[in-house]
Amino acid sequence: MYFFYAYAKLYDMDIELNERSRIPDMLKIAGMAIAVIILLLLLVRCFFRLPVRDYYKSSRKVFEIPDIGNGYIAQGISYDDSSDMFFLTGYMKDSSASPIYIVSREDGALKKSLHLNDSAGNPLVIHAGGLTAHGDYIYVAGNLGDNLYVFDKNEALNAEDGAGINCLGTYNVRLSDNDYVEIAFTTVCDGKLYIGEFFRQENYPTPLSHHITTPGGDENTALMVGIPFSTDEGSLFGLSDKPAEAYSIPSLAQGACFKDNKIYLSTSYALAFSNVYVYNDMKKTGSTINVLDTEVPLYFLDSSTLFKTLKLPPMSEEIEIVGDEMFTQCESASDKYIFGKITGGKYIYATRITTEDQ
The missing domain is CATH 1.20.5 (Single alpha-helices involved in coiled-coils or other helix-helix interfaces)
Known part of the structure; x- marks a missing residue:
């Protein structure tokens, strides 16, 4: 044993x-x-x-994108000079109401977070691909669709943090199944609000009449349409009921800005590096196009007017130019895509526009 x-x-x-x-x-x-x-x-x-x-060498971090770790997917940015504030919008991963963030340009501090409601006060869940704060209004692009959602800017500026703001109404840009603008982004210049389209063959179509062979021999697939600000009879939410001009633009456009006779066009999709194409705004054309039941001059952003190309990180969205700086944001650091959290994508960057750009 x-x-x-x-x-x-x-x-x-x-x-x-x-x-x-x-x-x-x-x-x-x-x-x-x-x-x-x-x-x-x-x-x-x-x-x-x-x-x-x-x-990155020529840019500075301005502020961290709000709620970038809480489900917010960044899309639109607009600077309002009357309040010296940035307005940001996009959509939420959990399909809750789309937000608007108001951020101080002076110190990058988040002043308030708001959520969008429809006109009845119900949560408004839209892609919110872009926005422009101008005059009395905030114009928000819808679900890559054919409506501008309009909000009261002063209501937003005076609202309590965390409050909802109700939509005043929509500005419709779908006159028929063949005559519409598929709004993906907005910008403002020379008394006009520009609404632009995003085209990708597989999943984001645009009207066939917007597919144009340009003077440079390029095949452009989208439009950016300028609508004058107006208070005349027939105007709605500070906008004329008729467009004044249109630009033929390439595919994958996420945002645009005008500066010193140049047009900056932000383009991106998925993991590919983004490009900001800088065009000479020559306004030389012998062409017109019928859009929104109006014959307007047509200008071209193509290889014949391309001035230079700026390479940016993946997933750049709307851009904004304030003074001599271009402000950019990407959606890569959102909880939807994640990888930008380790590549610096959670910040708004400001890049100085050099004399070479101008």
Whole structure:
């Protein structure tokens, strides 16, 4: 019996020694796994930052995109000079009401977070691809669709943090199934609100009449239409009922700005690096186009008017120019796409526009 007892004790000791010997091996494996994860994160960061290092070198962080870690997917940005505030909008991952954030230009502080309601006070859930704060109103692009949702700017500025603001109404730009503008972004210049389209063959179509062979031989697939601000009879929410001009633009457009006879067009889709195309706004044309039941002059943003191309990180959205700086934002750091959280995508950046750009 003693023999069997001694053998059992030795067996237990051997198991205990083997288990103890496994601990360093397990620690080594855990350490290697952590090292591999860190290496992968570094590789991802390098992959998305090194090709656009010139952009980061010439840019400064302005402020962190609000709620970027709480489900907000950034889309639109607009600067309102009367209040010295930035207005931001987009949509929420959980399909709750689309937000508007008001941020101070002076110090980058978030002044308030608001949510959008429809005219009846119900939560308004839209893609909110872009917005413009101008005059008495905030104009918000809908679900890559054919409505501008209009809100009272002063109501937004005076609202309590966390409040909802009701839509005043919509400005319709679908006159028929063949005559409409698929609004994806907005901007303002020279007394006009411009509404622009985003085209991608597979999932974001535009009217066939907007597919045009340009003077440079390019195949443009979208329009950016200028609607004058007006208080005349027939106007609605400060906008004329007729457009004044249109630009033929390339696909994948996310936003646009005008500055010193140049037009800056932000383009992006998925993980590909973004481009901001800078065009000479030459306004030379012998062409017209019928859009929204109105014959208007047609201008072209194509290879014949392209001045230069600025390469940006993936998923750039609307842009805004204030003074001599271009403000850019990306949706890559949102909880929907994530990778931008380790590549610097959670910030609004300001890039100085050099004399070469102008």
